[in-house]
Amino acid sequence: MKIGELARLLGVSTDTLRYYEQHNLLSPSARSESGYRLYDQTQLKQMQFILRAKEVGFSLKETSELLQIKVDKNQHSCEEVKGITLQKLELVRARIAELQCFEKSLSKLAKRCCGGQESADFCSILTALEDVDGTHK
Amino acid sequence: MKIGELARLLGVSTDTLRYYEQHNLLSPSARSESGYRLYDQTQLKQMQFILRAKEVGFSLKETSELLQIKVDKNQHSCEEVKGITLQKLELVRARIAELQCFEKSLSKLAKRCCGGQESADFCSILTALEDVDGTHK
DNA sequence: ATAAACCTTAGAGTTAACACCAAGGTCAAG
DNA sequence: CTTGACCTTGGTGTTAACTCTAAGGTTTAT
Ligand SMILES: [Zn+2]
Ligand SMILES: [Zn+2]
Ligand SMILES: [Zn+2]
Ligand SMILES: [Zn+2]
Numbered sequence: 001m002k003i004g005e006l007a008r009l010l011g012v013s014t015d016t017l018r019y020y021e022q023h024n025l026l027s028p029s030a031r032s033e034s035g036y037r038l039y040d041q042t043q044l045k046q047m048q049f050i051l052r053a054k055e056v057g058f059s060l061k062e063t064s065e066l067l068q069i070k071v072d073k074n075q076h077s078c079e080e081v082k083g084i085t086l087q088k089l090e091l092v093r094a095r096i097a098e099l100q101c102f103e104k105s106l107s108k109l110a111k112r113c114c115g116g117q118e119s120a121d122f123c124s125i126l127t128a129l130e131d132v133d134g135t136h137k
Numbered sequence: 138m139k140i141g142e143l144a145r146l147l148g149v150s151t152d153t154l155r156y157y158e159q160h161n162l163l164s165p166s167a168r169s170e171s172g173y174r175l176y177d178q179t180q181l182k183q184m185q186f187i188l189r190a191k192e193v194g195f196s197l198k199e200t201s202e203l204l205q206i207k208v209d210k211n212q213h214s215c216e217e218v219k220g221i222t223l224q225k226l227e228l229v230r231a232r233i234a235e236l237q238c239f240e241k242s243l244s245k246l247a248k249r250c251c252g253g254q255e256s257a258d259f260c261s262i263l264t265a266l267e268d269v270d271g272t273h274k
Numbered sequence: 275a276t277a278a279a280c281c282t283t284a285g286a287g288t289t290a291a292c293a294c295c296a297a298g299g300t301c302a303a304g
Numbered sequence: 305c306t307t308g309a310c311c312t313t314g315g316t317g318t319t320a321a322c323t324c325t326a327a328g329g330t331t332t333a334t
Contacts, residue, residue, distance in 0.1 A: 015324080285325085
């Protein structure tokens with residue numbers, strides 16, 4: 001299988017596949033005489049692993065770690081794998097909390113502004129941001 | 138006030154102030170003979186506005202838009218201001234939803250892995266990512 | 275035999291919000 | 305008069321995950 005075929009099969013770009021190769025996520029199984037990358041079922045499976053890891057939120061770096069473990073599983077423990085997962089989970093939760101804080105502030109601001117066509121001279125959003133005490137009132 | 142003083146007052150770096158100037162968020166009120174940036178109360182207030190906007194989640198670009206409106210409020214409407222706010226709110230909510238999806242998947246994965254010291258040969262996290270049908274069972 | 279479709283490498287561009295650095299000018303204190 | 309603290313410009317580096325370009329070689333179909 002050449003790079004274009006694999007890309008079409010997976011719904012990614014050939015650039016992406018070359019990028020993953022550069023970043024040690026996926027190497028072709030061989031090269032043709034003319035230097036074209038060649039892939040087979042093993043690579044297809046591996047890309048599916050990568051894409052699934054991406055779906056659940058792992059970064060490419062984290063996915064790469066998981067792949068390292070996957071290639072010789074018996075040299076690694078469940079502890080490691082779960083560690084990576086929990087660490088990511090922490091990060092995701094922290095980011096959610098931060099965004100929820102934004103969400104709260106923004107919806108509070110939006111609720112108080114009439115949103116009408118009249119001039120913004122007394123817009124409560126602007127005044128809330130101007131006031132030193134922008135959180136209350 | 139020179140740039141260092143203003144920076145100390147606000148708890149930001151002088152680099153940040155110069156960066157904001159480059160990006161049209163805050164210009165000094167004047168320059169000294171020797172070319173030093175000079176700021177006064179107006180700039181202090183404006184920086185506080187910027188920092189508050191940042192606190193509620195606005196990007197610098199969005200903050201810049203808000204500042205444009207603020208400088209001549211009567212040429213703009215509440216509608217515009219609320220529009221920016223609601224648009225941001227949408228974005229934040231979308232991002233939260235995406236992260237919550239990750240959170241769900243990750244916690245499901247973590248829950249099923251024993252996390253023990255034994256080899257990862259049968260780690261349910263890895264097998265879940267390997268299986269085409271990684272979401273169920 | 276030639277055009278279309280495919281492939282190669284190497285490198286630059288994108289976005290956000292700065293941090294850091296070099297080389298040099300300025301200003302107050304001792 | 306010389307440190308040391310401060311300031312200037314202009315530039316590069318950071319992170320993530322690609323995307324795009326240039327300049328060229330290969331394959332396949334007509
Ligand atoms: Zn209004
Ligand atoms: Zn309003
Ligand atoms: Zn286990
Ligand atoms: Zn496990």
